[in-house]
Amino acid sequence: MAATLFDTSAMEKPRILILGGTTEARELASRLADDVRYDTAISLAGRTADPKPQPVKARIGGFGGADGLAHFLRDENIALLIDATHPFAARISHNATEAAQRTSTKVLALRRPQWQLEPGDRWTPVESVAEAVHALGPIPRRVFLAIGRQEAFHFETAPEHSYVIRSVDPVTPPLRLPDQEAILATGPFAEADEAALLENRKIDVIVAKNSGGSATYGKIAAARRLGIEVVMVERRKPADVPAVGTCDEALDLIAHWLAPA
Template sequence: MAEPLFDMSATGRPRILILGGTTEARQLAERLASDSRYDAAISLAGRTADPRPQPLPTRIGGFGGAEGLAAFLRERRIALLVDATHPFAARISLNAATAAEMTGTPLFALRRPAWEAGPGDRWTCVDSVAEAVSVLGDAPRRVFLAIGRQEAFHCEKAPQHSYVVRSVDPVMPPLDLPDVTTILASGPFAQADEVDLLERHRINVIVAKNSGGAATYGKIAAARQLGVEVVMVERHRSADVQSVGDCDAALERIHQWLSPVKDRGV
């Protein structure tokens, strides 16, 4: 039998559920794991085959949409929901916002700021991976695909290009392309290593999602250093919820909302 996520016998400690899967979620979990004021747990979607162990009790797998998550929030008497999922996990974020509204559960998002183009960057900004593939053009190019595995299939519509695809887990089913190289790896990725990768594979364009954060920014800095074009898939706002940009701000928000009465001087 799996270990319970929360101490169901405990009283007086508000329960926090983190919807995780990002570096920031793990950082927040590490901080909450050592804070005896709260009873916290983290939930992972289960899209990675072998996720890293988390510092908090962990649930893996979907909830069954917004209604399933709402039922979980009610049954476990969750005092606060933190959406610290990937910036492109739009469906999960929408389900979180809907479930929070259905149950009256306080919610905020921990969302790292998006990258911004600077001097020397050669960005073409698009709204989707499908559009990114289309703007690569008809002439054969050497493409570094750094978007994860779930939408890599869009490249099959442009088989004239040579692709280097990097993801944590293998793309399934394998891409039906004449020239594709797969790299299985997870960040963080240093700029020097990314320069080496781009030069070794003679990459002349990168397709990336604007996920923000430092862990995967190395490829963007490497592209700037080498003058390589980046086709950047921009974010879409999926839910109108309050958000913070880093772990410290998230902790401040938690303390403001959930600190015991005695801590507020009442």
């Protein structure tokens, strides 16, 4: 697949590889797709069973850690690596930084700004999903899990609570919890719909990751309106690479970095 990922008839064009999986990654790829100055491709981890079509050539699957990504960057003569993965995809971001350093490849992180506490919010900040489990306390509660499926298994250690678990794909293997409801859905989620869900399910507390962006902010705004507590998993310190918060900023920096000599 790597041999046909880029346009071999346009070797003079700088090659851009986007590590994707987010709305921002797809938007950036769309805006670069018709830009004749660059040869752009996107790589997806393959964790979603039915990923959306991409506006540029796409590669599906992992690279084999920092070593594999470094080989790919070198073999494919990548001029710029853009880390536009999920804000909580710490491992791939670390691998991207390390691989770029090894190969002297320019690297840019596209990170959406995180949500900020506003008047009326009832946030309990925690540093990890495991810590979020303990933050629920021992008294049984109705919990809305909105953290994706990868780390939902942590809550098997707190079976006293009732859970409503929303994810894009089913949690596998199924959680061993006596009282759980699964909702399969893909954002964006409107605030009014989120408020209705929280009220209909009689939710006492939400567990969420501070992902930022507008697509999943509806539940945070709805919780504020309804006075519902949010156990908020905060982001870890990001990799120390040049970073921007919007596609416009990314495009400006790309044009500056990859300007013809």
